[in-house]
Amino acid sequence: MAKDKKANKSDAKKAKLAEKKQKQEKKAQKKEKVKSAKVEGSDAEDVDLDAVLAEYKKAQEEFVKVTETVSEAPPKPRSSSTFLASPSNSNQLLLFGGETWNGALASFFNDLNIYYTDRDEWHCVTSPNAPLPRSGHAWCRGGNQKDSVFLFGGEFSSPKQGTFYHYNDFWRLEPSSREWTRIETKGKTPPARSGHRMTYFKNYIILYGGFQDTSNQTKYLNDLWLYDTQNFFWHSPTLPPAQLKPDARSSFTFLPHEQGAVLFGGYSRVKTVVQANKSAKGASQGQRNILKPMVHEDCFFLRITQPPADSPPNTPPNVRWEKRKKPANTPSPSRVGVTMSYHKGRGIYFGGVHDVEQSEEGMESEFFNQLYAWNIERNRFFPLTLRKTRVQKKAPQSEQRVNRRGRAQANEEELLKQLAALQAGSSVEDADAMDIGPKPGQEPEEPEAPVRDMPVSMEFPHPRFNAQMAIQDDILYIYGGTYEAKDREYTFDDLYAIDLGKMDGCKQIFKREDDTWVGSDDEDDEDEDEDEDEDEDEDEEGDIEMPDEEPEALLSPSKRKKKQIDELSLADTASTVDSPMGDDESEVDTGATTVDDGLPHPRPFESRREFFVRTSNEWQEILMTNLRWKGIQPETLAIKEIKTKAFELSEEKWWDCREEITALEDEQEAAGIGEVVSLADKGDIAAGTGGVGRRR
Secondary structure (H helix, E strand, C coil), X not given: CHHHHHHHHHHHHHHHHHHHHHHHHHHHHHHHHHHHHHHHCCCCCCCCHHHHHHHHHHHHHCCCCCEEEEXXXXXXXXXXXXXXXXXXXXXXXXXXXXXEECCCCEEECCCEEEEECCCCEEEEEECCCCCCCCECCEEEEECCEEEXXXXXXXXXXXXXXXXXXXXXXXXXXXXXXXXXXXXXXECCXXXXXXXXXXXXXXXXXXXXXXXXXXXXCEEECCCEEEEECCCCEEECCCCCCCCCCXXXXXXXXXXXXXXXXXXXXXXXXEEEEEECCECCCCCECCEEEEEEEEEEEEEEEEEEECCCCCCCCCCCCEEEEEEXXXXXXXXXXXXXXXXXXXXXXXXEEECCXXXXXXXXXXXXXXXXXXXXXXXXXXXXXXXXXXXXXXXXXXXXXXXXXCCHHHHHHHHHXXXXXXXXXXXXCCCHHHHHHCCCCCCCCCCCCCCCCCCCCCCEECCCXXXXXXXXXXXXXXXXXXXXXXXXXXXXXXXXXXXXXXXXXXXXXXXXXXXXXXXXXXXXXXXXXXXXXXXXXXCHHHHHHCCCCCCCCCCHHHCCHHHHHHHHHHXXXXXXXXXXXXXXXXXXXXCCCCCCCCCCCCCCCCCCCXXXXXXXHHHHHHHHHHHHHHHHHCCXXXXXXXXXXXXXHHHHHHHHHHHHCHHHHHHHHHHHHXXXXXXXXXXXXXXCCCCCCCCHHHCC
8 A cells, every 4th residue: 555655656756757847948949049039039148220221221222113912911010119000092091010929029110001901901012112110109190181191200219129219200192093202301200209199280290299218318399399381380379377387297198079089088207306225223314206197087178279361481380288177977986098089079999008016026007998988078078888689570562651752662573573474474463573684774783792700799999908900981990908917918910890870899800919029038937936926835855956057156157147237237227217327337338439449438329428428437437447457556546536537538539430430320311210328328228128018
């Protein structure tokens, strides 16, 4: 009996060993997949973004003309794209740009995809003159130029999102011809940005808000710009200092109005001071600055008055912000990443995410899929629900035709049927079953092409945020969006249609599973920790001993140093102290260089002061090393003197590279590119995180 018990225990241990070995092999394959993905888009010293975009541009120039081809499948999954019902065709939906983050690499798109609602077909348009790949851009139809679509800004990043920049280029798309045209304007133009919104009013395109990433932080904007589509000129109206206006924000709602535009909600991060943790003795460690997320729920009306008809061509319109009360019945709790589309004097509101306070396990978030209608005039939200259609009983034929004209038509049809029966040699009693065919001079109706059966559900799509929406002929189309679970981001690859008049169900046009996620090394480490916890009892018994990593005492000096640096990096990421200078030892120089002399290199659009602030510690180290070589002890110098001499060294380097940097700035300005930014320099955002998860 004891032998049988011991044998069973041995078999169970062998089974667990086999299962653990299989898990380890699976993890090794996953790590190899991530490793290969990182090699393909490696950010060692980060990639040259100008070279990457030059390759995109070169590939575009190979297209001789605009070409439209039928796609075998829907477009690749993406987020932060733009989706719009074509203003020149009542059965086409336009989709442009976007990005995909698979846990290791980011991919950006600049393809124009068109969905034909009447044919259930996706078409892909290639053009020699299309905007470069981007996400977080904005577009809208052209108001008085009703057949045009205008696009501005957006952002692009390296594959691991270590460096990125914003665009400040302005484009017009003619949906009927699929032609892109870059608009060159005189005078001041809006600065580069992403996360902004655009709408239209008569002959104006209205642009507001968004954010810029600088080397120190994410800067949210509250500037207002109006583009005159008749005089081809950007206006930046000067508002009275005492006039109340919206706070800086991004990802808000901006809807057209017959007297201007309406703004609601949005997201930003504001500086705030908090008390640092207390020491063991109970004494406070002082204060520290953090960037606190802020969800806006206020509402503003932008009133626009056009200049008199006899005014000079470039006379700006008169604008005024008017604060409205918070809309009644606003969806609760507050949420970001909501999508709202304009439909017959109201905004259709869908999705969003509400973030709870961050815990040890990470950010706790709640996602939504409710649908609301915001009545702009009444300033009130109304919930929209799906309902099954009532089946109406068919009235008897005698009750359907009650008027004189109907009876005459029925008598005519009856006589024609009797005539057809006599011609066919049948009896008059069989006349009701005869097909009389089309009337003389009337063309026979062609049978409609069979429509693909699409599943219809009485539930809204899966909860998500940052979905794309378009409304055409009272039909609401919901495309894509993002959902988060633990450390994974799900980019939805689906399209749904809802009839806003009938609300009789949610039609699923297509849906594909997201199988592009490869994860990161951090997730593998967490999985390994979970396995260690599961096998902890076995290790305590001493029967099975399988250490997953070497003790720190047995590590080589290089491995031990790397581990310490990793621990310090994690600690720095956990604290959100707002400092003008980051950890220069972990800084990655993303400036494009032609000669690598081992010295810090300036970046395009970077002033001498900004260059020194970013690389101050490096120049001080270089200075002290040079002094020691000359036999001078740096300790004998004052700190102010060391900083002054270090600034002189950085200034000399800045001037030496001026010609090269100026050429890069000219190239980037020609491409509509703003300042290149490295996330490694930013104290408020960790490098390598997906763009969508930052709630920007």
